[in-house]
Amino acid sequence: MMGTGVLGSWVDGAPGSTVPLDDRGLQYGDGLFETMTIRGGRVRFLDAHLARLGSGCERLGLAQIPDQMLRSEIQQAVREAPDQSLLKLIVTRGSGPRGYAPRGQFPPRRVMSLFSPSGPVPEEVTLRIATQTAGESAGLAGIKHLNRLENVLASREAAHEHCFEALMLGASGQLVGGTMSNVFLASRGVLATPGVDRAGVAGVMRGLVLRECGLLGIPVEVRNVAAAELTRADEVFVTNARIGVVPARRLGEHVFRMKEIGARLAAHIGKLDA
Amino acid sequence: MMGTGVLGSWVDGAPGSTVPLDDRGLQYGDGLFETMTIRGGRVRFLDAHLARLGSGCERLGLAQIPDQMLRSEIQQAVREAPDQSLLKLIVTRGSGPRGYAPRGQFPPRRVMSLFSPSGPVPEEVTLRIATQTAGESAGLAGIKHLNRLENVLASREAAHEHCFEALMLGASGQLVGGTMSNVFLASRGVLATPGVDRAGVAGVMRGLVLRECGLLGIPVEVRNVAAAELTRADEVFVTNARIGVVPARRLGEHVFRMKEIGARLAAHIGKLDA
Numbered sequence A, B: 001m002m003g004t005g006v007l008g009s010w011v012d013g014a015p016g017s018t019v020p021l022d023d024r025g026l027q028y029g030d031g032l033f034e035t036m037t038i039r040g041g042r043v044r045f046l047d048a049h050l051a052r053l054g055s056g057c058e059r060l061g062l063a064q065i066p067d068q069m070l071r072s073e074i075q076q077a078v079r080e081a082p083d084q085s086l087l088k089l090i091v092t093r094g095s096g097p098r099g100y101a102p103r104g105q106f107p108p109r110r111v112m113s114l115f116s117p118s119g120p121v122p123e124e125v126t127l128r129i130a131t132q133t134a135g136e137s138a139g140l141a142g143i144k145h146l147n148r149l150e151n152v153l154a155s156r157e158a159a160h161e162h163c164f165e166a167l168m169l170g171a172s173g174q175l176v177g178g179t180m181s182n183v184f185l186a187s188r189g190v191l192a193t194p195g196v197d198r199a200g201v202a203g204v205m206r207g208l209v210l211r212e213c214g215l216l217g218i219p220v221e222v223r224n225v226a227a228a229e230l231t232r233a234d235e236v237f238v239t240n241a242r243i244g245v246v247p248a249r250r251l252g253e254h255v256f257r258m259k260e261i262g263a264r265l266a267a268h269i270g271k272l273d274a
Helices: A024-028 A046-060 A067-078 A149-160 A204-216 A260-270 B024-028 B046-060 B067-078 B149-160 B204-216 B260-271
Strands: A006-011 A018-020 A031-039 A086-092 A109-115 A125-129 A165-169 A175-178 A182-187 A190-193 A220-222 A235-240 A244-251 B006-011 B018-020 B031-039 B086-092 B109-115 B125-129 B165-169 B175-178 B182-187 B190-193 B220-222 B235-240 B244-251
Touching: A006 A067, A024 A086, A024 B024, A024 B086, A024 B149, A031 A046, A046 A067, A046 A086, A046 A204, A046 B149, A067 A086, A067 A109, A086 B024, A125 A235, A149 A165, A149 B024, A149 B046, A182 A204, A182 A260, A190 A204, A204 A220, A204 A235, A204 A244, A204 A260, A235 A260, A244 A260, B006 B067, B024 B086, B031 B046, B046 B067, B046 B086, B046 B204, B067 B086, B067 B109, B125 B149, B125 B235, B149 B165, B182 B204, B182 B260, B190 B204, B204 B220, B204 B235, B204 B244, B204 B260, B235 B260, B244 B260
Parallel strands: A125 A165, A125 A244, A190 A220, B125 B165, B125 B244, B190 B220
Antiparallel strands: A006 A109, A018 B018, A031 A086, A086 A109, A165 A175, A175 A182, A182 A190, A182 A235, A235 A244, B006 B109, B031 B086, B086 B109, B165 B175, B175 B182, B182 B190, B182 B235, B235 B244
């Protein structure tokens, strides 16, 4: 059964459209995912995606998937994919007996779905702060895992208010990030973004922005960011692998007048050959 | 494909053993579950399980499943099920397009698996405190949802040390509960168990113990419980719908000498006609 906009799907490298009920991804959200953009018949930032996936497998204790196998399965899916289509790769701990504790080492299951392009990336976006908070869990922080109910509930709040993205706070009121993006603030030419060691996701685009800021000489701090800093910032932008870098126009009632650094990074990263 | 010990499985009421890849349970852990024990051809505490499921659907904004349909699907699965077999019911938000925000109201998907009896319930158990903490998220607290990676990681710690169960703490060091159970402490005849309004699951057996304590005249407090209280307690017991009430023998190196209240509740609840 193919959903809306699905151009193809594969399970463990072969065309397929279902997983067995005993898959631990379904049972417990026991797995990881990557959402990748395709350009010119290949995946942008593939190395960064695979590095994060490998690190997630290690953190969760999933068996590593041989790099060459994964690359070849991905290449098979993207070979004739249209530009700007999206490849979502889910890796679960595979099938296993009932019970939370993984018993034995199962081969991880690879699930890939190719989605048709989802429309142009907006030039600027509106944000809101979600009432749904992001739980802090050092064991899961930074990982792009499949436990995304908080993101679902926060996204629903954004959708109700016709916002592009909802920002989530931690229990102590600090900024964690967007439901599907990381968040940067700029004040007097200095960027700041929250760490991802207590909550949030270490986004591939976030990593790229941090790296490129170093090369471009833009100062950036990874630190605790209080929610109240957002509306005091000169500008705010959100990042992910699909949209790249996109300046925020509004956060609730607040309007950001500047977007220089975000726009500069967006243009710079759009031109990178990857 | 049937896993070990699986006696049967159903999807949306019909025999089935897979879900489509676009199921939001697989994609995001966007759903709920109940694990129910069968005795005498029916599900024990079925009303309590269905009430919790209905409350979870409401909290997550899943469409309610008509009660009569759900009961008839369950009855069909348990009719010839052996005593002490387990019925796990997963309800997901169903299939949907890519993206966290649920778009439109999908019919929830019901996934049922019947498992053969998993052996006798131990008379007492060993516990340990997991290093994996439980994130606090008011929006998800109390719900038996499918985001169970913290439980997976904590269970793995227990399994490594051959413990029956791992106890999880919140960020501020307070007790949340076991990975698959709720926890009660008794001190000088008074029971205490953590609330489930910031983290944890409102267990069906927990609810039953609270109710029966009222009937039996056993004082019980639902309150914040510091982890340090555990080893100072006279006795500790864990509860869930499969094991009922089971006293703890050990917590790490600490040995509990008493188990009177736990044993009394276990005997009492074992005899309830449900």
